Amino acid sequence: MKARTGGFLLAALTLAADQANKLWLLDVYGIEARQPVRLAPFFDVIAARNTGISYSLFSGQGAAGRWTLLSFTGLAIVLIGLWLWRTRTRLTATALGLIIGGALGNATDRFSYGWVADFYYFHVGSFHWYVFNLADVAIVGGVALLLLETFFLAPPRATA
Numbered sequence: 404m405k406a407r408t409g410g411f412l413l414a415a416l417t418l419a420a421d422q423a424n425k426l427w428l429l430d431v432y433g434i435e436a437r438q439p440v441r442l443a444p445f446f447d448v449i450a451a452r453n454t455g456i457s458y459s460l461f462s463g464q465g466a467a468g469r470w471t472l473l474s475f476t477g478l479a480i481v482l483i484g485l486w487l488w489r490t491r492t493r494l495t496a497t498a499l500g501l502i503i504g505g506a507l508g509n510a511t512d513r514f515s516y517g518w519v520a521d522f523y524y525f526h527v528g529s530f531h532w533y534v535f536n537l538a539d540v541a542i543v544g545g546v547a548l549l550l551l552e553t554f555f556l557a558p559p560r561a562t563a
Contacts, residue, residue: 429520
Protein backbone atom coordinates (compact mmCIF):
# COMPACT_ATOMS: atom_id res chain seq x y z
CA MET A 404 0.00 0.00 0.00
CA LYS A 405 1.29 3.44 -0.88
CA ALA A 406 2.01 5.83 1.97
CA ARG A 407 -0.64 8.28 0.79
CA THR A 408 -3.31 5.56 0.65
CA GLY A 409 -2.57 4.67 4.26
CA GLY A 410 -2.66 8.34 5.22
CA PHE A 411 -6.06 8.92 3.64
CA LEU A 412 -7.36 5.71 5.21
CA LEU A 413 -6.11 6.87 8.62
CA ALA A 414 -7.83 10.23 8.08
CA ALA A 415 -11.13 8.44 7.43
CA LEU A 416 -10.68 6.18 10.48
CA THR A 417 -9.79 9.16 12.66
CA LEU A 418 -12.89 11.04 11.48
CA ALA A 419 -15.08 7.97 12.13
CA ALA A 420 -13.64 7.38 15.62
CA ASP A 421 -14.03 11.04 16.58
CA GLN A 422 -17.62 11.27 15.36
CA ALA A 423 -18.58 7.92 16.94
CA ASN A 424 -17.12 9.05 20.28
CA LYS A 425 -18.97 12.37 20.13
CA LEU A 426 -22.28 10.80 19.13
CA TRP A 427 -22.00 8.17 21.86
CA LEU A 428 -21.14 10.68 24.59
CA LEU A 429 -23.85 13.15 23.54
CA ASP A 430 -26.71 10.94 22.37
CA VAL A 431 -26.25 7.52 23.99
CA TYR A 432 -24.52 8.19 27.30
CA GLY A 433 -26.05 11.65 27.73
CA ILE A 434 -22.95 13.35 29.14
CA GLU A 435 -24.67 16.74 29.35
CA ALA A 436 -27.07 15.43 32.01
CA ARG A 437 -24.45 13.34 33.87
CA GLN A 438 -21.48 15.68 33.95
CA PRO A 439 -18.95 15.90 35.39
CA VAL A 440 -17.85 12.28 35.29
CA ARG A 441 -14.71 12.01 37.40
CA LEU A 442 -12.37 9.34 36.01
CA ALA A 443 -9.40 10.35 38.16
CA PRO A 444 -8.64 13.17 40.62
CA PHE A 445 -7.11 15.09 37.70
CA PHE A 446 -9.32 13.99 34.77
CA ASP A 447 -13.04 14.51 34.11
CA VAL A 448 -15.39 13.94 31.22
CA ILE A 449 -17.70 16.91 30.72
CA ALA A 450 -19.69 18.45 27.86
CA ALA A 451 -18.41 21.72 26.42
CA ARG A 452 -19.53 23.55 23.31
CA ASN A 453 -16.65 25.41 21.70
CA THR A 454 -17.80 27.98 19.15
CA GLY A 455 -14.24 29.20 18.56
CA ILE A 456 -10.93 27.48 17.96
CA SER A 457 -8.26 26.48 20.49
CA TYR A 458 -8.90 27.97 23.92
CA SER A 459 -12.21 29.29 22.51
CA LEU A 460 -10.42 31.98 20.50
CA PHE A 461 -12.74 33.75 18.04
CA SER A 462 -15.85 32.50 19.81
CA GLY A 463 -18.90 34.70 19.80
CA GLN A 464 -18.41 35.77 16.18
CA GLY A 465 -21.83 34.45 15.11
CA ALA A 466 -22.64 32.84 11.79
CA ALA A 467 -20.01 34.86 9.93
CA GLY A 468 -17.32 33.61 12.30
CA ARG A 469 -18.55 30.04 11.98
CA TRP A 470 -18.37 30.11 8.18
CA THR A 471 -15.03 31.91 8.23
CA LEU A 472 -13.58 29.21 10.50
CA LEU A 473 -15.07 26.50 8.29
CA SER A 474 -13.57 28.15 5.20
CA PHE A 475 -10.09 28.31 6.74
CA THR A 476 -10.41 24.73 7.95
CA GLY A 477 -11.48 23.59 4.49
CA LEU A 478 -8.54 25.37 2.87
CA ALA A 479 -6.13 23.84 5.40
CA ILE A 480 -7.56 20.36 4.79
CA VAL A 481 -7.13 20.75 1.02
CA LEU A 482 -3.54 21.99 1.35
CA ILE A 483 -2.58 19.25 3.81
CA GLY A 484 -4.35 16.73 1.57
CA LEU A 485 -2.15 17.87 -1.34
CA TRP A 486 0.90 17.45 0.89
CA LEU A 487 -0.29 13.95 1.79
CA TRP A 488 -0.86 13.11 -1.89
CA ARG A 489 2.77 13.98 -2.64
CA THR A 490 4.41 12.34 0.37
CA ARG A 491 6.38 9.13 0.05
CA THR A 492 7.15 8.35 3.70
CA ARG A 493 4.82 6.42 5.95
CA LEU A 494 5.55 8.57 9.00
CA THR A 495 4.64 11.79 7.19
CA ALA A 496 1.54 10.12 5.74
CA THR A 497 0.51 8.93 9.21
CA ALA A 498 1.01 12.40 10.69
CA LEU A 499 -0.90 14.14 7.90
CA GLY A 500 -3.69 11.55 8.03
CA LEU A 501 -4.16 12.21 11.76
CA ILE A 502 -4.23 15.97 11.19
CA ILE A 503 -6.71 15.74 8.31
CA GLY A 504 -8.98 13.32 10.19
CA GLY A 505 -8.98 15.51 13.29
CA ALA A 506 -9.65 18.66 11.29
CA LEU A 507 -12.51 16.94 9.46
CA GLY A 508 -13.96 15.76 12.79
CA ASN A 509 -14.05 19.26 14.25
CA ALA A 510 -15.25 20.75 10.95
CA THR A 511 -18.12 18.24 10.87
CA ASP A 512 -19.23 19.45 14.31
CA ARG A 513 -18.92 23.11 13.36
CA PHE A 514 -20.90 22.54 10.16
CA SER A 515 -23.59 20.41 11.84
CA TYR A 516 -24.03 22.21 15.17
CA GLY A 517 -22.28 25.55 14.90
CA TRP A 518 -19.87 24.47 17.65
CA VAL A 519 -17.31 21.75 18.39
CA ALA A 520 -18.11 19.16 21.06
CA ASP A 521 -15.29 18.83 23.61
CA PHE A 522 -15.28 16.41 26.53
CA TYR A 523 -11.93 15.62 28.13
CA TYR A 524 -10.72 17.87 30.91
CA PHE A 525 -7.39 17.66 32.79
CA HIS A 526 -6.85 19.67 35.96
CA VAL A 527 -4.35 19.59 38.80
CA GLY A 528 -4.85 21.91 41.76
CA SER A 529 -5.43 25.37 40.37
CA PHE A 530 -4.04 24.39 36.94
CA HIS A 531 -6.76 23.72 34.39
CA TRP A 532 -6.04 22.47 30.87
CA TYR A 533 -8.47 23.25 28.09
CA VAL A 534 -11.29 20.81 27.28
CA PHE A 535 -10.56 18.71 24.21
CA ASN A 536 -11.83 15.80 22.08
CA LEU A 537 -10.39 12.89 20.08
CA ALA A 538 -10.02 15.08 16.98
CA ASP A 539 -7.79 17.43 18.97
CA VAL A 540 -5.71 14.46 20.18
CA ALA A 541 -5.26 13.33 16.56
CA ILE A 542 -4.20 16.81 15.41
CA VAL A 543 -1.68 17.20 18.23
CA GLY A 544 -0.39 13.67 17.65
CA GLY A 545 0.04 14.37 13.94
CA VAL A 546 1.93 17.60 14.59
CA ALA A 547 4.13 15.80 17.15
CA LEU A 548 4.99 13.13 14.56
CA LEU A 549 5.92 15.80 12.00
CA LEU A 550 8.16 17.50 14.56
CA LEU A 551 9.74 14.18 15.52
CA GLU A 552 10.45 13.38 11.90
CA THR A 553 11.77 16.86 11.13
CA PHE A 554 14.09 17.29 14.10
CA PHE A 555 15.13 13.76 15.06
CA LEU A 556 14.58 11.34 12.18
CA ALA A 557 15.32 13.33 9.04
CA PRO A 558 18.69 12.61 7.48
CA PRO A 559 21.13 15.49 7.79
CA ARG A 560 21.27 17.72 4.75
CA ALA A 561 24.53 18.44 2.99
CA THR A 562 25.64 22.02 3.25
CA ALA A 563 26.77 23.88 0.15
